[in-house]
Amino acid sequence: MKMLLKVLALLLLSIQAQGQITFKPDSNFHSPFDSTAASWGIVSGLESGYQFELRLWISGALSHKKALIRIKKDHQGRWEAEGYNLGNKSKYKAGSAFTKHWGETWNKLVNDSILVLSGKHLTIYETMIDGEKGASAILDGTTYYFELYNTHGVRRYAYHCPEFRRQYEKANVELARAVRILDIIFREFRLRWEIC
Numbered sequence: 221m222k223m224l225l226k227v228l229a230l231l232l233l234s235i236q237a238q239g240q241i242t243f244k245p246d247s248n249f250h251s252p253f254d255s256t257a258a259s260w261g262i263v264s265g266l267e268s269g270y271q272f273e274l275r276l277w278i279s280g281a282l283s284h285k286k287a288l289i290r291i292k293k294d295h296q297g298r299w300e301a302e303g304y305n306l307g308n309k310s311k312y313k314a315g316s317a318f319t320k321h322w323g324e325t326w327n328k329l330v331n332d333s334i335l336v337l338s339g340k341h342l343t344i345y346e347t348m349i350d351g352e353k354g355a356s357a358i359l360d361g362t363t364y365y366f367e368l369y370n371t372h373g374v375r376r377y378a379y380h381c382p383e384f385r386r387q388y389e390k391a392n393v394e395l396a397r398a399v400r401i402l403d404i405i406f407r408e409f410r411l412r413w414e415i416c
Contacts, residue, residue, distance in 0.1 A: 245373025
């Protein structure tokens with residue numbers, strides 16, 4: 221009976237992933253990356269003509285790893301993706317091989333809970349947004365900031381060195397899912413960076 225329920229849940233998730241991409245939006249969202257996005261000509265919020273966008277900001281505190289990965293789905297259901305290396309100011313588009321199978325890859329990300337992860341293991345994101353707090357700082361490692369946009373709003377969460385933390389919190393399912401999501405995205409973009 222448990223197996224049947226699991227199969228039905230997975231089927232429901234995969235059917236949902238094929239249609240509109242939905243999640244509960246955050247209120248009072250302000251991205252700490254708005255000025256960086258604007259310098260690359262990226263609008264704040266969801267671009268017209270699109271139903272969904274994932275922005276993955278990668279920020280190495282003391283390293284050269286600073287990047288943005290954008291994955292978008294238009295109203296006709298077509299996927300496109302592009303990456304920005306913020307360190308050396310270069311931009312690249314994902315090839316046609318990416319866009320042909322991205323729907324299948326997206327289903328894997330949905331199964332790993334990309335739309336509902338909490339990122340509750342990282343408080344620095346709120347610290348960056350609210351200058352009043354500013355009491356904590358991350359001095360080393362890499363932080364992964366997820367911003368998910370749809371026509372109803374935006375949702376954001378972040379993880380600092382989830383792979384490193386997962387080694388010490390083996391029972392933490394959310395960290396394991398975050399690492400799998402990053403691994404899938406890194407493989408799709410052929411990034412050779414190790415996940416911190």
